[in-house]
Amino acid sequence: MSTRHRLLSMLVENHPGVLNKVSSMIRRRGMNITSLSVGETDDESVSRMTVAIDVGRAQADQAVKQLYKLIEVIKISDITEDPIIDRELVLCKVTAGRGDRSELLQIIDIFKAKIADVATDSMVIEMSGAEDQVETFLELVRPFGIKEVARSGTVAMTRGREGLRLSAKHQARTPAQQDLAAAERQRRSAGVLVGD
Amino acid sequence: MTTSTTTPTTATDSPNGSAPVIADGQVITGAEILLECLRREGVDTIFGYPGGANLWLYRYLPDFTDIRHILARHEQGATHMADGYARANRGKAGVVFATSGPGALNCITGIATAQYDSVPLVVVTGQVPTVAVGTDAFQESDVIGVTMPIVKHSYLLQSVDEIARVVREAFHIATSGRPGVVVIDFPKDLQNARHPFHWPAGPVSLRSYNPTTRGNPLQIKRAAKLIDEAKRPAMLAGRGVLISRGEEELLELSRKASIPVGWTLLGTGCYPVGEELSLHMVGFMGAGYTNKAVLGCDLLIMVGMRADDRVTTKLDSFAPQVENIIHIDIDPAEIGKNVRPTLPIVGDAKQVLGEIAKLVAPKRLDSWITQIERWKEEHPLRYRRNTGVLQPQDVLLEMYRRCDSDAIVVADVGQNQIWGALWWDFKGSGLYLNSGGSGTMGFAFPASLGARVGRPDKPVWCIAGEGGFVMTMQELATAVQENIDVKVVILNNYCLGMVRQFQDDYYEGVRSAVDLRVGPDFVKLADAFGMPGWRTDKVEEVPQLLDRMQRHSGPCIGEFIIDPEANVRPIVPLGKGLPDFVEEIVEAGF
Numbered sequence: 001m002s003t004r005h006r007l008l009s010m011l012v013e014n015h016p017g018v019l020n021k022v023s024s025m026i027r028r029r030g031m032n033i034t035s036l037s038v039g040e041t042d043d044e045s046v047s048r049m050t051v052a053i054d055v056g057r058a059q060a061d062q063a064v065k066q067l068y069k070l071i072e073v074i075k076i077s078d079i080t081e082d083p084i085i086d087r088e089l090v091l092c093k094v095t096a097g098r099g100d101r102s103e104l105l106q107i108i109d110i111f112k113a114k115i116a117d118v119a120t121d122s123m124v125i126e127m128s129g130a131e132d133q134v135e136t137f138l139e140l141v142r143p144f145g146i147k148e149v150a151r152s153g154t155v156a157m158t159r160g161r162e163g164l165r166l167s168a169k170h171q172a173r174t175p176a177q178q179d180l181a182a183a184e185r186q187r188r189s190a191g192v193l194v195g196d
Numbered sequence: 197m198t199t200s201t202t203t204p205t206t207a208t209d210s211p212n213g214s215a216p217v218i219a220d221g222q223v224i225t226g227a228e229i230l231l232e233c234l235r236r237e238g239v240d241t242i243f244g245y246p247g248g249a250n251l252w253l254y255r256y257l258p259d260f261t262d263i264r265h266i267l268a269r270h271e272q273g274a275t276h277m278a279d280g281y282a283r284a285n286r287g288k289a290g291v292v293f294a295t296s297g298p299g300a301l302n303c304i305t306g307i308a309t310a311q312y313d314s315v316p317l318v319v320v321t322g323q324v325p326t327v328a329v330g331t332d333a334f335q336e337s338d339v340i341g342v343t344m345p346i347v348k349h350s351y352l353l354q355s356v357d358e359i360a361r362v363v364r365e366a367f368h369i370a371t372s373g374r375p376g377v378v379v380i381d382f383p384k385d386l387q388n389a390r391h392p393f394h395w396p397a398g399p400v401s402l403r404s405y406n407p408t409t410r411g412n413p414l415q416i417k418r419a420a421k422l423i424d425e426a427k428r429p430a431m432l433a434g435r436g437v438l439i440s441r442g443e444e445e446l447l448e449l450s451r452k453a454s455i456p457v458g459w460t461l462l463g464t465g466c467y468p469v470g471e472e473l474s475l476h477m478v479g480f481m482g483a484g485y486t487n488k489a490v491l492g493c494d495l496l497i498m499v500g501m502r503a504d505d506r507v508t509t510k511l512d513s514f515a516p517q518v519e520n521i522i523h524i525d526i527d528p529a530e531i532g533k534n535v536r537p538t539l540p541i542v543g544d545a546k547q548v549l550g551e552i553a554k555l556v557a558p559k560r561l562d563s564w565i566t567q568i569e570r571w572k573e574e575h576p577l578r579y580r581r582n583t584g585v586l587q588p589q590d591v592l593l594e595m596y597r598r599c600d601s602d603a604i605v606v607a608d609v610g611q612n613q614i615w616g617a618l619w620w621d622f623k624g625s626g627l628y629l630n631s632g633g634s635g636t637m638g639f640a641f642p643a644s645l646g647a648r649v650g651r652p653d654k655p656v657w658c659i660a661g662e663g664g665f666v667m668t669m670q671e672l673a674t675a676v677q678e679n680i681d682v683k684v685v686i687l688n689n690y691c692l693g694m695v696r697q698f699q700d701d702y703y704e705g706v707r708s709a710v711d712l713r714v715g716p717d718f719v720k721l722a723d724a725f726g727m728p729g730w731r732t733d734k735v736e737e738v739p740q741l742l743d744r745m746q747r748h749s750g751p752c753i754g755e756f757i758i759d760p761e762a763n764v765r766p767i768v769p770l771g772k773g774l775p776d777f778v779e780e781i782v783e784a785g786f
């Protein structure tokens with residue numbers, strides 16, 4: 001991560017519209033999102049978001065406080081200064097005529113990337129790594145002629161035992177809420193709830 | 197004079213009177229579920245307006261005879277009424293009903309106004325049927341999307357079985373922590389879908405929402421120590437003190453530790469004027485001696501306030517000398533957002549002030565009090581009397597003489613708002629309701645109606661400029677229909693006074709688009725709506741006119757033609773800092 005960026009890791013309710021609320025809150029406070037990824041966690045009622053914003057520390061503090069005001073945000077941690085593992089997945093389609101291939105294969109080897117698809121004059125390379133590795137990798141393949149790039153956005157996690165978990169207080173639910181969660185699960189499995 | 201034809205049930209009249217009792221498990225429609233939940237939440241009044249997408253709600257509303265519905269004449273009016281109701285009835289949420297599309301969109305200004313001033317509202321908007329959502333159906337608008345940046349939380353109901361839970365959560369979220377607005381968007385088909393009623397008993401528990409209300413004891417101890425050590429402490433109080441009903445604790449702490457207290461525009465009423473330790477309003481248009489105290493103190497305590505630009509003026513001019521700033525607020529996001537405190541305390545103003553008051557050592561800071569007295573003498577609030585032209589203060593001082601401290605005064609936006617705040621000598625704590633955060637012209641009149649409905653035991657006076665008043669004057673009909681006793685004082689200067697003043701002083705003196713010489717004749721206007729109205733432009737007639745207004749039971753208008761050149765003073769010129777406030781020059785003899 002470049003030093004200007006702050007990396008926030010957050011747990012949010014897995015409800016429709018939460019992504020929209022989080023991103024518009026950041027926009028509304030005049031901050032720019034440089035990377036964002038979302039996915040369900042082991043608890044299907046909770047999503048995890050990793051958001052990189054292009055601000056300094058004080059502004060990131062303000063963003064965290066404002067984000068906490070969203071009722072669906074359960075937990076946030078600014079992990080910029082923590083020891084972390086961060087990864088981004090990139091798919092990159094490059095022009096690769098016969099002559100270029102061996103050189104490309106070397107780069108792929110160095111970055112422990114994979115060839116995901118090959119055609120006569122192009123290939124799709126799948127690579128994952130920390131953001132700066134991804135940047136370097138793209139720099140190196142650029143001369144071959146990049147046709148298309150898709151990046152997943154960074155996901156990150158702190159090293160060691162500690163981590164972003166729901167505490168007991170967050171898991172406590174009233175019986176009514178438990179009923180509701182069960183009903184929601186049923187609805188989901190019946191495929192009634194679409195679009196979230 | 198024609199008065200109301202309806203005899204409204206007041207809030208206290210009929211708790212559960214003849215209304216149907218809905219039992220747990222009874223199969224009823226979604227509309228009835230929502231109404232029953234409102235009743236169980238203690239709602240006695242709904243301010244609203246019907247339309248295609250909430251007609252099932254209106255179909256069942258008359259069955260709930262213990263809920264009074266007030267038909268506004270515009271949804272913005274309904275929203276401001278609910279806002280005034282909630283501000284006057286501290287702790288209770290105001291409730292609004294509006295239809296989809298245009299109805300809901302008309303609520304937007306009212307929603308933002310309430311949200312910016314931390315007023316709890318639950319706004320129930322009708323929505324097109326679930327299957328039509330997202331199809332650009334007739335009168336469909338994305339209410340959740342449009343309101344997202346101006347609400348505390350919102351819900352789009354997706355099935356009837358969640359109505360009861362959502363209503364419970366909505367009231368909990370609206371009224372707890374830092375209060376705010378919750379929108380419930382209610383698709384029409386769900387209003388008419390039948391489902392067994394089930395009231396979720398027990399307290400609402402949301403894993404992701406647990407506002408901190410008790411201040412950290414360690415921080416509270418530190419605060420007490422800083423206060424004990426301070427030689428020149430000063431306190432500024434905002435609306436948070438009023439919301440938490442912390443006036444007594446504020447007074448107690450101030451007296452015990454000899455701390456002078458000033459307030460923000462929205463904090464007006466939280467501390468009695470005329471106390472030895474009372475300062476006055478702070479900031480941009482605050483009293484000179486308050487600003488002097490902020491600039492001369494060695495410890496500043498800010499409680500229940502945001503320290504926005506109307507308070508700080510230029511940020512680096514705001515108390516640069518103080519070593520320690522204690523900031524107490526229930527919303528952690530407000531602490532350090534503008535002014536960086538050395539000691540932050542997140543918590544409820546009343547609780548934290550009470551705890552600090554217990555810990556501080558009693559003391560009296562004589563030389564500091566003497567200094568404050570000197571500033572009060574050097575920089576008093578003053579205005580030009582006896583100019584031959586009626587001054588706004590001539591009216592307000594007489595008006596305030598007639599509303600004892602426990603009246604509720606609701607002011608609009610503009611010069612009238614600042615004059616009203618600066619010249620009320622309330623002795624006990626009073627309520628001075630106004631749109632401080634949003635500055636919404638047209639707020640006062642509907643809000644005053646809501647305030648009176650919420651607190652029928654208190655006299656309610658409304659102050660407005662003629663510009664702001666006409667923005668929501670359609671609610672005169674509501675006032676008459678429901679016979680809501682509000683006394684409206686219109687300070688008519690035949691122009692957009694505050695804007696005219698700014699143009700004169702900061703925009704090269706060019707008066708542009710501020711001429712309101714063509715306006716309604718307010719006496720005739722009152723008559724047209726069926727209420728009395730009186731007018732004067734003479735100082736000597738003011739007392740008599742106000743007496744009439746006070747004697748009259750029911751809504752009435754007093755129009756006062758005031759000096760069109762009167763300005764708000766003191767004021768910190770735009771772009772300048774707190775020490776640069778400009779005061780009224782009063783020549784000898786006036």
Ligand SMILES: Cc1ncc(C[n+]2csc(CCOP(=O)(O)OP(=O)(O)O)c2C)c(N)n1
Nearest residue numbers: 610611612635637661662663664692693694
């Ligand atoms: C809805 C809205 N539009 C515009 C403004 C900008 N504004 C602030 S004060 C003011 C003048 C108000 O004039 P009036 O209501 O006559 O009150 P006065 O200042 O004369 O007391 C205006 C236009 C506003 N605050 N709200």
